[in-house]
Amino acid sequence: MSFGAREALLKALETGPLKVVVNIETKIYPSEELTLIAEIPGQKAAEERFVFSAHVQEPGANDNASGVGTLAEMARVAIQLHQKKQINPQRTMTFLWGDEIRSTRRYIQQDSNRAKGIKWGVSLDMVGEDTEKTGGTFLIEKMPDPSAIWTRGDDKHSEWGATKVGKEDLNPHYFNDFIEYVCRTHAKQYPWTVNTNPFEGGSDHQPFLNAEIPGLLFWHFTDVFYHTDADRIDKVSPQTLFNVGTSALASALVLSEGGEAIALEVNSILKTASIKRLKGEIQLSLDAVKSGESVAEQQDILATWKQWYTESIPTLSDILLEAPTAAFLKQSKATTNKVSKITKSGMTALKSSAKKN
Ligand SMILES: [Zn+2]
Incomplete structure (x- = not known):
């Protein structure tokens, strides 16, 4: 339902009970689910990977054309730097576009040898928000750490809400702190509010975590236009796209170079x-x-x-x-x-x- 329709209904409700007749025209047809994968092979340890995932099935500008577009631009920049020999990836960088959760899960599950080499996963989901208009700030959703069990101090859940996490769900790793450091370093030079939230789940980072691979989510929440027909290009900020894309790619370049x-x-x-x-x-x-x-x-x-x-x-x-x-x-x-x-x-x-x- 659009924001306008919601407002009209609320207004009509003020005068008493309301009946609504809705006519929906819809088409159901068989279609093929496709996944697109682009890779820059690593020079020394090609079987080891940093994997990015952006889901394609959400129709909004922020959710998730922003993730799809940012990942395309990251891949373009990375291959350009690679051709000019300005980067030195020893491990493979993988860019994956597909159906939410399903594509990433399949990528992990269909080849157990390949899965063993996936060292880091990042999901790009709602990464372009013009936060003046949409509300919630940029968030790094951390892999489950103790802040997901005891959420206190500066840690706080997004409006998405908490998921039950126990000690048995913790797989300690440096990934949370490293990614937060990269984003906060970027934010010292460019206008950007960076926050984190304890693990909640529900996007492409989930399949990585299910396979015990460190996985994080780059996102914004909440966005008042999320899942409405007002999630359009005017809610997207070029500065935010730049901030998220640069930090995500820099993180992958550093870890895939390694040493x-x-x-x-x-x-x-x-x-x-x-x-x-x-x-x-x-x-x-x-x-x-x-x-x-x-x-x-x-x-x-x-x-x-x-x-x-x-x-x-x-x-x-x-x-x-x-x-x-x-x-x-x-x-x-x-x-x-x-x-x-x-x-x-x-x-x-x-x-x-x-x-x-
Ligand atoms: Zn989404």
């Missing part, structure tokens, strides 16, 4: 993010205990975050192209030590604040 220097850089991104997260969670837990919440629950939250980070750190080795060097192992150990140290101080503070109460 030790990049792994060390991502280690330091992860270290900074883990310190910030743990300090924030400790403060939230201290406040919770002060207001009467159980200490055991707060200890559980901190322990889960600690585990998230200590188990994310070893996944950094999937950026490497060779066996880990002593230098790499030393740096990642330093991050692990830092995570343990901060958590320990938090646990001690929790215990003593519990005694005071």
Whole structure:
């Protein structure tokens, strides 16, 4: 129903009960479902992949011509850079357009060998919003992390709503923090509001996660014109398309190039993010205990975050192209030590604040 029709109905309802007669003309016909895949093969580890997915079946400008168009432009830019030898992808970059969830799921399921090499997946869904008109900001929907179990502090769900997530759904990885870092770095130079939301599901990142592949969603929510016939080109911002496309492609270029220097850089991104997260969670837990919440629950939250980070750190080795060097192992150990140290101080503070109460 269009926005105008909705308003007219609401207005008519003011005068009392209302009956509506709707005539619908529709056509049902057999059609073929197609998936389009473009790839830039990696030079060294072609069987390893960064996969982007944009679904084609939604008819709106933002949902999802914006995702389809942004991905087309990303592929065009990437191949141009590749031809000019300005990029150096050691792993394959895959660009996939198809039916929502179904195409991506099939891509993962139809070849188990290929699936083993998929290291990262990103879904582009509603990525062009002119947020002055549409409402909700740009969001990175994170893969399930402890913020999806305990959503508090600055973390908040979109209007889409939470999905039940338990500890057994967590597959710790650096991907959340790396992607957030890339987007926030871009946002320092260009007008862009970047937010994240805990995992909710419902788009092309889901099949990756179901296959235990790190998968994220780039999107906006809510958009007041979402799934109405007012989701038109005038609601799309070229600046937003540029912001999302540039950050998405930059992330893939970095990880598909890989190697030790990049792994060390991502280690330091992860270290900074883990310190910030743990300090924030400790403060939230201290406040919770002060207001009467159980200490055991707060200890559980901190322990889960600690585990998230200590188990994310070893996944950094999937950026490497060779066996880990002593230098790499030393740096990642330093991050692990830092995570343990901060958590320990938090646990001690929790215990003593519990005694005071
Ligand atoms: Zn969509």
